[in-house]
């Protein structure tokens with residue numbers, strides 16, 4: 001027996017029932033469905049569809065269903081095609097006649113759009129706090145690693161010396177932009193379609209503004225067609241989450257490399273590593289590998305639903321039911337990733353001694369050129385001079401920092417004794433004290449800015 005079988009002469013095929021059933025995944029938003037129905041029942045009471053007593057019965061019935069669901073005491077039927085139908089059936093069984101009025105002026109089209117928006121918004125808000133936790137971990141790391149100098153890389157070749165704290169802060173500021181993408185997704189999700197009916201607007205003039213404030217929405221949709229058809233809030237959320245996952249995968253990649261024996265810059269805590277079933281010596285950075293690997297889902301989930309949406313006419317078509325699995329998956333996976341990565345960062349051990357052994361004196365080459373520029377030589381010329389010095393160092397096997405100023409002055413008489421100062425790592429780092437640079441003073445400033453951003 002279906003809610004809609006009045007016009008049908010035979011039941012759906014069993015395979016069809018299985019095919020279009022969304023209950024296994026949309027029951028995830030049963031709480032939103034029930035909250036939405038309670039608010040809807042209240043609105044119906046205000047226009048005289050329900051008596052106070054009926055409203056109480058329906059409200060208590062709905063709350064009871066949620067309670068029982070949480071305690072695993074609900075039995076769903078094969079014929080419950082989605083969470084909305086399941087809740088309605090259960091309510092009819094529990095409270096009888098009053099329940100039959102609940103769907104007055106409402107369609108599953110505006111109901112599902114409302115439920116999904118409530119669920120997505122709630123999860124995105126929670127993710128924003130988790131992004132902030134990760135940002136806090138970056139700041140904590142920056143503060144505790146402020147003395148540590150590492151080689152900065154381009155092309156996976158040592159490029160210039162930087163403070164490790166500078167690296168962690170780069171993650172902080174990039175995450176700040178991810179947060180604003182999520183913020184934007186929240187804004188466009190935070191619009192209530194309820195009252196749009198099937199597509200033309202509800203035939204009952206209930207107070208949509210009051211409904212919106214009951215359900216925690218900032219505004220109501222202006223147009224019922226747009227209200228039931230729009231799924232750009234899902235695409236925007238999927239896109240924001242994909243962007244965040246892509247960013248995170250890049251930092252995961254560095255941590256994976258850094259934890260290898262060849263680099264030995266960090267050691268991931270045992271709690272966030274796993275072993276090998278065969279090789280007893282192995283300690284694998286699975287946490288960060290999975291974080292990197294899961295990026296595929298986020299991009300896939302966006303592509304998957306964007307492809308579904310393309311060409312779907314107005315207003316509701318069943319195609320749109322395909323929104324839930326990708327968005328639920330991306331929301332859940334991002335929650336896990338953020339929690340895990342925060343712990344990985346907070347517990348990671350930085351192996352300063354082995355980092356220092358890895359610092360290649362060639363990291364100072366740019367500084368050697370800048371030195372000449374500061375003494376009046378054009379940069380292109382200075383670049384050539386230092387290129388020759390590097391070539392000499394490679395050929396002779398004498399490390400750049402062991403050449404001494406006299407040898408250097410053979411390449412340019414502008415080099416004097418003080419050039420040797422450049423080979424002190426701290427000096428090289430602190431020379432880059434432009435805002436945004438890697439000097440200690442600049443990184444301290446970055447931390448200060450970050451802390452004030454976190455307080456806003």
Ligand code: ARG
Pocket residue numbers: 022026081082108109112316318320321
């Ligand atoms: N399960 C459906 C979905 O998720 C609910 C809306 C059904 N509406 C309809 N006209 N069949 O999209």
